[in-house]
Amino acid sequence: MAEYSALALLKNALTGNRDWKPAWCKPEPKPEYDVVVVGGGGHGLATAYYLAREHGITNIAVVEKGWLGSGNVGRNTTIVRSNYMLPANVRFYEHSMKLWENLSHELNYNVMFSQRGILNLAHTPSQADDFIRRGNAMLHDGADAVWLTPAEIAKKVRGLDVSAKARFPIVGGLFQPRAGTARHDAVAWGYARGADRLGVDILENCEVTGFLRDGDRVTGVATVRGEIRAKKVAIAVAGSTGRVMRLAGIDRLPIESHVLQAFVSESLKPFIDTVVTFGAGHLYVSQSDKGGLVFGGDIDGYNSYAQRGNLPVVEEVMSEMASLFPGLAPVRLLRSWGGIMDMSMDGSPIITTGPLPGMFLNSGWCYGGFKATPASGWCFAWTIAKDAPHPLNAAFTLDRFHRGAVIDEKGQGATPRLH
Amino acid sequence: MLIPCPYCGPRDVSEFTYQGDANRTRPDPLSTDREVWDGYVYDRLNTAGDHREYWQHSGGCRSHLLVVRSTLTHAIVSAGFARDAATKPKKTRRKAGARP
Numbered sequence: 001m002a003e004y005s006a007l008a009l010l011k012n013a014l015t016g017n018r019d020w021k022p023a024w025c026k027p028e029p030k031p032e033y034d035v036v037v038v039g040g041g042g043h044g045l046a047t048a049y050y051l052a053r054e055h056g057i058t059n060i061a062v063v064e065k066g067w068l069g070s071g072n073v074g075r076n077t078t079i080v081r082s083n084y085m086l087p088a089n090v091r092f093y094e095h096s097m098k099l100w101e102n103l104s105h106e107l108n109y110n111v112m113f114s115q116r117g118i119l120n121l122a123h124t125p126s127q128a129d130d131f132i133r134r135g136n137a138m139l140h141d142g143a144d145a146v147w148l149t150p151a152e153i154a155k156k157v158r159g160l161d162v163s164a165k166a167r168f169p170i171v172g173g174l175f176q177p178r179a180g181t182a183r184h185d186a187v188a189w190g191y192a193r194g195a196d197r198l199g200v201d202i203l204e205n206c207e208v209t210g211f212l213r214d215g216d217r218v219t220g221v222a223t224v225r226g227e228i229r230a231k232k233v234a235i236a237v238a239g240s241t242g243r244v245m246r247l248a249g250i251d252r253l254p255i256e257s258h259v260l261q262a263f264v265s266e267s268l269k270p271f272i273d274t275v276v277t278f279g280a281g282h283l284y285v286s287q288s289d290k291g292g293l294v295f296g297g298d299i300d301g302y303n304s305y306a307q308r309g310n311l312p313v314v315e316e317v318m319s320e321m322a323s324l325f326p327g328l329a330p331v332r333l334l335r336s337w338g339g340i341m342d343m344s345m346d347g348s349p350i351i352t353t354g355p356l357p358g359m360f361l362n363s364g365w366c367y368g369g370f371k372a373t374p375a376s377g378w379c380f381a382w383t384i385a386k387d388a389p390h391p392l393n394a395a396f397t398l399d400r401f402h403r404g405a406v407i408d409e410k411g412q413g414a415t416p417r418l419h
Numbered sequence: 420m421l422i423p424c425p426y427c428g429p430r431d432v433s434e435f436t437y438q439g440d441a442n443r444t445r446p447d448p449l450s451t452d453r454e455v456w457d458g459y460v461y462d463r464l465n466t467a468g469d470h471r472e473y474w475q476h477s478g479g480c481r482s483h484l485l486v487v488r489s490t491l492t493h494a495i496v497s498a499g500f501a502r503d504a505a506t507k508p509k510k511t512r513r514k515a516g517a518r519p
Binding site for chain 2: 241242243251252253254255256257301302303304305306310311312315345401402414415416417
């Protein structure tokens with residue numbers, strides 16, 4: 001298996017890089033596993049990894065329609081944070097943050113987790129009150145938060161228009177110092193290699209075409225590479241949740257799939273060393289190690305599975321960027337793309353047993369799934385291994401919508417396009 | 420994405436406001452069946468393919484439209500006035516507050 005020590009780098013450099021071993025095997029599917037995880041994205045791979053690592057269940061297959069990292073784990077804007085307000089959310093995401101802090105060490109794979117902080121800008125006094133309240137809630141639940149004045153913000157982020165004559169004057173900002181970014185592909189590769197070493201079979205190009213059933217019970221999956229039986233089937237397919245669950249005969253779920261676009265500018269010299277979000281619209285921006293500005297805004301706002309969006313959102317995001325950093329107006333865009341978000345009805349995720357016997361569901365990440373990757377896999381693995389949720393994900397049930405126990409961080413109600 | 424408004428003709432999507440899934444039918448307002456209301460409020464078909472949905476031409480004639488659009492390609496299959504597709508309320512419906 002691949003090792004990336006200084007010695008190995010030197011040896012392979014001298015021998016023409018011909019001897020690198022693949023980071024994970026490409027096995028043939030076995031006829032039966034203890035657990036089949038559908039979806040080889042960050043969450044699916046993390047689930048398999050923690051099932052093997054924490055619960056000793058190693059007879060696992062991860063089945064993936066395309067190649068590893070082809071979905072949202074390679075399409076996000078790489079932001080990691082735990083700046084939520086509601087207790088269920090802040091505790092879950094703070095657990096994720098703690099796993100992030102040790103992830104490179106845990107996987108022995110550099111995921112380039114950089115705790116550069118995230119700064120949520122407030123543009124009105126009432127927004128400032130709201131952010132300070134959220135900061136207090138975060139502190140109360142063990143996360144970190146600092147309130148910054150415009151003068152402190154001007155020192156922290158160069159090029160930002162903090163003047164009173166800005167179109168949306170900045171009155172302050174909520175800063176989470178431990179937040180940051182990570183190399184998203186490395187997260188998929190690191191978990192894949194970690195899971196593979198613990199005996200997990202990673203089956204790429206293995207699209208699920210149906211479910212094997214024994215009455216109500218799910219007993220495996222039919223795939224393009226043959227039928228695979230399993231004691232437990234776990235679904236972690238993000239934007240494809242509706243399509244996959246339909247194969248199991250479940251037509252309606254509290255989820256809509258929407259498209260979110262992301263953008264990268266041409267490379268610039270380093271000038272933003274934190275993640276900045278704009279509070280008068282919706283924009284989040286950070287600068288990658290290659291110098292490109294990585295940024296995004298709102299989802300397009302209509303149901304979509306197309307992995308590409310339309311121009312009105314592009315125009316809106318660019319205008320917000322120019323409003324916040326007037327000096328960036330001449331910078332050119334390098335590329336943009338879209339990913340499919342599983343928008344839930346309250347903006348919070350679902351990690352649960354069921355909805356059918358033998359099945360487990362991980363979904364509803366809206367457009368915040370990347371930062372959740374470690375905790376999502378950790379909690380989902382617990383739920384699968386013990387047939388019951390961990391206290392950290394006990395609130396993220398599928399039936400909460402029908403029990404009046406929604407976790408609606410933004411208070412938008414059952415309008416997924418607004419979460 | 421251009422939406423062919425039946426009144427104004429094809430217009431850019433930025434002129435329209437999305438009003439969501441049209442595969443749901445609002446239950447009878449007098450219904451107290453919790454499951455029916457829960458299903459209406461929270462559950463979605465989330466179709467991958469031709470999707471029935473409401474849009475309003477808010478930056479134009481302000482008509483409410485029923486659009487069938489592919490969620491896989493964003494191609495518009497059809498667009499008509501929502502009122503033409505609406506089901507007429509039942510005549511037997513009671514007035515609010517009336518005794519049964």
